[in-house]
Amino acid sequence: MYSRFCYYYKLWQRTSNPVMHFEHKAGDKMFVDFTGTKLYLQNKSTGELKALEVFVSILGASQLTYVEAVEIQKKEDFISATENALHYYKGYLPVLSQTI
Numbered sequence: 001m002y003s004r005f006c007y008y009y010k011l012w013q014r015t016s017n018p019v020m021h022f023e024h025k026a027g028d029k030m031f032v033d034f035t036g037t038k039l040y041l042q043n044k045s046t047g048e049l050k051a052l053e054v055f056v057s058i059l060g061a062s063q064l065t066y067v068e069a070v071e072i073q074k075k076e077d078f079i080s081a082t083e084n085a086l087h088y089y090k091g092y093l094p095v096l097s098q099t100i
Helices: 002-015 075-088
Strands: 030-034 039-042 049-059 065-070
Touching (some): 049 075
């Protein structure tokens, strides 16, 4: 039964402290995603609420974080927010050559 599972799980939790540890090389990885929670801006004169998506970027080694609100999760918004994060980190975007 579920209650029995919870009982034994709580016993196990008291004796162990599971953590996941990652080693990151400085400048090696940048993690990006949109949060699930939206921000809302309210127009003071009309009271209208406008929902905004929240883009978050974090560097693996330093945990330096960049956050930006965008209108929607379109490809263009994602690319723009990623470029802004790279500028914030003083990073660069490599030019990708296309072969025809």
